[in-house]
Amino acid sequence: MHAKGYEVLRNPFLNKGTGFTLTERKTLGLNGTLPSQVQTIDEQAEQAYQQFQSKTAPLEKRIFLMNLFNENITLFYHLMDQHVSEFMPIVYDPVVADSIEQYNDIYINPQNATFLSVDKPEDIKQSLINAADGRDIKLIVVTDAEGILGMGDWGVNGVDIAVGKLMVYTAAAGIDPASVLPISIDAGTNNQSLLENERYLGNKHARIAGDAYLEFIDQFVIAEQELFPESLLHWEDFGRANAQVILDKYKNKIATFNDDIQGTGMIVLAGVFGALNISKERLIDQTFVTFGAGTAGMGIVNQIFTELQEAGLSAKEAKKHFYLVDKQGLLFDDMSDLTVAQKAFTRTRNEFNHAEELTTLSAVVKEIKPTVLIGTSTQPGTFTEEIVKEMATHTARPIIFPLSNPTKLAEATAENLIKWTDGKALVATGIPAENVEYKGVTYKIGQGNNALIYPGLGFGLVASTAKLLTQKTISAAIHALGGLVDSDQEGAAVLPPVSNLTEFSQKIAEVTAQSVVNQGLNREKISDAKQVVRNAKWSANY
Numbered sequence: 001m002h003a004k005g006y007e008v009l010r011n012p013f014l015n016k017g018t019g020f021t022l023t024e025r026k027t028l029g030l031n032g033t034l035p036s037q038v039q040t041i042d043e044q045a046e047q048a049y050q051q052f053q054s055k056t057a058p059l060e061k062r063i064f065l066m067n068l069f070n071e072n073i074t075l076f077y078h079l080m081d082q083h084v085s086e087f088m089p090i091v092y093d094p095v096v097a098d099s100i101e102q103y104n105d106i107y108i109n110p111q112n113a114t115f116l117s118v119d120k121p122e123d124i125k126q127s128l129i130n131a132a133d134g135r136d137i138k139l140i141v142v143t144d145a146e147g148i149l150g151m152g153d154w155g156v157n158g159v160d161i162a163v164g165k166l167m168v169y170t171a172a173a174g175i176d177p178a179s180v181l182p183i184s185i186d187a188g189t190n191n192q193s194l195l196e197n198e199r200y201l202g203n204k205h206a207r208i209a210g211d212a213y214l215e216f217i218d219q220f221v222i223a224e225q226e227l228f229p230e231s232l233l234h235w236e237d238f239g240r241a242n243a244q245v246i247l248d249k250y251k252n253k254i255a256t257f258n259d260d261i262q263g264t265g266m267i268v269l270a271g272v273f274g275a276l277n278i279s280k281e282r283l284i285d286q287t288f289v290t291f292g293a294g295t296a297g298m299g300i301v302n303q304i305f306t307e308l309q310e311a312g313l314s315a316k317e318a319k320k321h322f323y324l325v326d327k328q329g330l331l332f333d334d335m336s337d338l339t340v341a342q343k344a345f346t347r348t349r350n351e352f353n354h355a356e357e358l359t360t361l362s363a364v365v366k367e368i369k370p371t372v373l374i375g376t377s378t379q380p381g382t383f384t385e386e387i388v389k390e391m392a393t394h395t396a397r398p399i400i401f402p403l404s405n406p407t408k409l410a411e412a413t414a415e416n417l418i419k420w421t422d423g424k425a426l427v428a429t430g431i432p433a434e435n436v437e438y439k440g441v442t443y444k445i446g447q448g449n450n451a452l453i454y455p456g457l458g459f460g461l462v463a464s465t466a467k468l469l470t471q472k473t474i475s476a477a478i479h480a481l482g483g484l485v486d487s488d489q490e491g492a493a494v495l496p497p498v499s500n501l502t503e504f505s506q507k508i509a510e511v512t513a514q515s516v517v518n519q520g521l522n523r524e525k526i527s528d529a530k531q532v533v534r535n536a537k538w539s540a541n542y
């Protein structure tokens, strides 16, 4: 039986509000429930945009858009399509960070998310069934919120990142919003301020860790695969100790990826390619210092390491290009507190005359003279004028990507990097940055955020019914994005602008789908990969 009357109006997937035609109103039992005028979606969008513009505070803007999403999903995406660069920072990073911090005070609606409690593994399956509500789920973004952006543990509040990432998927690549499911795994929280907050909406106990935690994750994956066998599982903002472990456990078994590890590695390599297009240099001639060798930092290092080998270097030669800096300073093989991922890229002390002095970023930059400096440290302002100027004295076009999010955690601003290097730095930032005007040149700043690549990648995998995500497909997607930079213009950005997000996401999706089909990893028969992507694209119209 199809929904009727208020059931239709209250279902955001079905609701068109005043957009219901007179015939629809009659057949759906809506006569008398709406004012008499029938509006087009563009008329509705214009009115909604005017209301949006009347809000001044970013969080107010976000709340308005979320309410619109809760009422009428098609109208929300129709409007977002018209204002993608303006809405991205509101529904996604950085304003999503404010909404996560204030979740317990501003909570109104669960936003079609699934809430799984570590205390109730027996409820996993039924919870997924309830939240999917009969929809055919093709894409899941799941978070346990132990490492929300660079802000640490935010417990159940972190669900907003799963909701936001999925909004970007639809806005950028056109995945049908009825086929997606955001999931919060509430494993408890070690955030004392949440535990002490009487309004906190999640489990009020410490995080469950170790075997019990991994057992819960396993039960979740089993239930998820059983219920939605053709779905892609996207992991977001897990803690450093779990992210890689979980990815390694499932990546060769199901269609899955970790956005912070793989998505970030991909966007950074694409950005480095963009920068090298501008400087006309080669990847194999670069020396990389990564500041913050955690989930994202190691994802970046591994992606570039793989690419260096594809460019002809042996693993041993390729490793020599990396210097990892974390809390301890430069990471050496004799340190006892290294992660598994870090261990593969440590240095030995006898490579240096004064290894014991390499405990700060400043000392490492002086010693190594890197050509590329990447920040995923969560430590604001750490790319100081002194460090950046030192780097610029040894390399003509320093590539500098301060990627820590949200805004308050960035290692440097784009404006300072351009000024300190007299316009020579090739910059990408994690959050959107304004153009920088310097000595008569307008410098455009690429957004080095995985949101520029995961939507196309994920949509391509879903559309092509991929069984697995392989390194081959990852490489194909990176090259598709890295080649889109207009490198001849002075002040050009190293990545394409977010205003073109829908176009290049489409391209990435097509390349991804083609790669899946080329490797025979599609579940269903596909004769034309590009066509399959085009056919799967949802459009925000009635």
Ligand SMILES: NC(=O)c1ccc[n+]([C@@H]2O[C@H](COP(=O)([O-])OP(=O)(O)OC[C@H]3O[C@@H](n4cnc5c(N)ncnc54)[C@H](O)[C@@H]3O)[C@@H](O)[C@H]2O)c1
Pocket (backbone or CB within 6 Å): 147, 148, 149, 150, 151, 239, 240, 260, 264, 267, 291, 292, 293, 294, 295, 296, 297, 325, 326, 327, 328, 375, 376, 377, 378, 379, 403, 404, 405, 406, 409, 429, 430, 431, 448, 449, 450, 451
């Ligand atoms: N722009 C993007 O697309 C993107 C993608 C992923 C992550 N990030 C950002 O990167 C940051 C890190 O995220 P993550 O998931 O890797 O977190 P993580 O916790 O796994 O890694 C952070 C690392 O920084 C290290 N660190 C902390 N303090 C330090 C210090 N004083 N000096 C040097 N290193 C220090 C930690 O020890 C850890 O290894 C976050 O701010 C996140 O928002 C950005």
Ligand SMILES: O=C(O)C[C@H](O)C(=O)O
Pocket (backbone or CB within 6 Å): 093, 148, 149, 150, 237, 259, 260, 404, 405, 430, 449, 450, 451
């Ligand atoms: O969410 C973002 O803006 C990018 C990234 O996934 C992060 O964790 O910072």
Ligand SMILES: [Mn+2]
Pocket (backbone or CB within 6 Å): 149, 236, 237, 259, 260
């Ligand atoms: Mn993330």
